[in-house]
């Protein structure tokens with residue numbers, strides 16, 4: 204028997220974090236007398252900021268080391284997952300990893316009765332608005348927390364890794380038990396806080412009050428998956444010479460007017476998206492010129508629409524926009540679709556402004572220059588229609 208864990212993480216932000224979780228599952232399961240093995244998905248390019256990637260751990264109580272490795276060696280993807288960990292809840296909208304075509308449901312690999320374990324501050328019904336339906340029952344478990352940047356360059360110490368181990372132990376003790384997790388963490392780090400963080404996560408998933416954090420999801424719950432699953436060509440179907448057709452070039456003014464690669468929509472890379480108040484836009488061109496992914500489409504009347512299917516959520520447009528409250532980055536899980544915001548505004552200017560302000564809310568989240576210090580939360584302002592005020596850029600200064 205083989206039990207499989209997949210760890211869904213965002214590119215370079217969480218690479219070391221995911222790897223640490225995978226390798227510690229191996230160490231802990233081995234101490235419990237099992238064979239275990241971990242690897243990353245063949246073909247991911249985790250150096251790309253925020254790109255959805257996967258790390259795996261395999262545990263077997265009865266196979267030999269060679270048998271387990273033969274079964275679970277580097278593959279393009281995992282076959283199935285007993286536990287699928289999600290380190291950033293915005294990946295619940297689907298993931299399109301580098302080199303793997305098509306937006307895939309986050310729970311695609313979860314087996315019947317298996318577990319999707321998400322770090323989130325949202326509740327089950329909020330997340331199920333975005334997660335694809337499965338034809339069988341499985342469980343959705345939520346560990347309260349934000350998307351950690353603990354894997355950026357070096358492993359920053361915010362105890363997410365220990366909490367993930369405790370969470371996995373609560374869901375499937377046959378993989379790793381909480382006692383083995385605690386013993387391993389204390390022995391390895393001599394730091395009681397790490398074992399306590401694992402135990403806290405374990406207890407929170409096991410507790411029924413104030414509300415259960417693990418919930419059965421039935422086949423009628425979730426989203427009818429809107430993205431087509433592409434069929435990759437077999438090797439014998441490939442032609443000689445250029446086998447990947449180039450993107451046909453094209454440009455016209457207006458929404459979706461530029462040619463883009465329909466085979467790789469990078470939008471699942473983002474955890475926030477820019478919301479534009481077109482009534483405040485001065486048509487300065489900066490967002491269009493600075494967007495690294497060329498997501499802005501110039502319109503016939505001089506504005507710039509956004510194609511959210513390709514936006515990676517880097518925040519550069521919001522950073523360079525010179526007008527106060529004109530572009531604001533907003534939590535990706537507040538949006539159901541990738542429709543053109545410009546078309547919405549043209550159709551119903553007043554309604555669009557109201558919609559944009561509701562989505563923005565009042566809190567503005569920014570990240571400090573030095574990661575691992577948490578987020579900076581400030582209060583935004585609702586600008587009256589058409590009121591253009593220059594934004595004052597403030598540099599972060601270390602104390």
Ligand code: SF4
Nearest residue numbers: 494514515517518520
């Ligand atoms: S956040 Fe802005 S600059 Fe960054 S990819 Fe999206 S549209 Fe482009």
Ligand code: SF4
Nearest residue numbers: 484485487488490524
């Ligand atoms: S940067 Fe701001 S003001 Fe300039 S064109 Fe873009 S949205 Fe308009």
